[in-house]
Amino acid sequence: MTFDTALTEGRLIKRYKRFLADVELDNGEIVTAHCANSGSMMGLKESGSTVYLSPNTNPKAKLDWRWEIASQDGNLVGINTSRPNAIVAQAIEDGAISELADFESLKREVKYGQNSRIDILLYGRDGRNTYVEVKNVTLRRPDQADPEAAEFPDAVTARGAKHLNELSDMVDQGHRAVMFYLVQRGDCTHFRLAEDIDPEYTSAFKRARNRGVEVLCYDCDVTPTEIRLRNPLSIIEP
Known part of the structure; x- marks a missing residue:
């Protein structure tokens, strides 16, 4: 599965309310992304860890970003359960x-x-x-x-x-x-x-x-x- 658009790298600030995550992009902007994962995401929600977001192209979506990839010990992990x-x-x-x-x-x-x-x-x-x-x-x-x-x-x-x-x-x-x-x-x-x-x-x-x-x-x-x-x-x- 190839992503439709290039992913944007950032640093995780925090995941909260299960489906929300605040992320600081490389340009310093802080955005809120949809987290399509209802699990605990144990080991994948450490503040400061590298994450990758995709732009949300759905005009009805409330958030502009979706959290696609997390990282643990330098290894990338797909967390979007819709994939x-x-x-x-x-x-x-x-x-x-x-x-x-x-x-x-x-x-x-x-x-x-x-x-x-x-x-x-x-x-x-x-x-x-x-x-x-x-x-x-x-x-x-x-x-x-x-x-x-x-x-x-x-x-x-x-x-x-x-x-x-x-x-x-x-x-x-x-x-x-x-x-x-x-x-x-x-x-x-x-x-x-x-x-x-x-x-x-x-x-x-x-x-x-x-x-x-x-x-x-x-x-x-x-x-x-x-x-x-x-x-x-x-x-x-x-």
């Missing part, structure tokens, strides 16, 4: 994900389950579809016992557990279901669940796996010009 679906969909269509290569057509945001929308639906040639739920992964905890792990979630997510249950229901109906963890950073060697942050999500994950839900995890190459799917990461299951 992962497009990144994964593009990679599937480009044939970059071998595990999701056999399909007839692809649609995004299709209604299913209990008042939900599946991120990506791959229609199969034999009538057996593949339901792909994409989760944005940004958490790495260098000060923990497994410092090179990408982890999810970074906050309690009842919605995430609900999605695991709904994917399981699709397996029961004879379809294929995949939980896809997109690590929007390139400095991790493997993936694991942050069970200490949300044990209920881990329990839901285990139940989903037992019911036949598949799990994939890929990392990304993140730059100020594009975010591109890179390599599969090994998954340490609970």
Whole structure:
């Protein structure tokens, strides 16, 4: 996924009210950017850290800027949760994900389950579809016992557990279901669940796996010009 316009570099002043961030641009101007991330963003909201913003071209938007990329220990991290679906969909269509290569057509945001929308639906040639739920992964905890792990979630997510249950229901109906963890950073060697942050999500994950839900995890190459799917990461299951 290539950004439509060049990103603007700045320094984070603070993130607040979850969806707002004050940033000082290189020219000294202080702006408020929309932060499209409802998680805790642990490790990515340090005052003074480098961030990248995109101009908001929507005439109805209340803010002129969107926060796209954060940094941690010199590594760039994509934090905009509206991006992962497009990144994964593009990679599937480009044939970059071998595990999701056999399909007839692809649609995004299709209604299913209990008042939900599946991120990506791959229609199969034999009538057996593949339901792909994409989760944005940004958490790495260098000060923990497994410092090179990408982890999810970074906050309690009842919605995430609900999605695991709904994917399981699709397996029961004879379809294929995949939980896809997109690590929007390139400095991790493997993936694991942050069970200490949300044990209920881990329990839901285990139940989903037992019911036949598949799990994939890929990392990304993140730059100020594009975010591109890179390599599969090994998954340490609970």
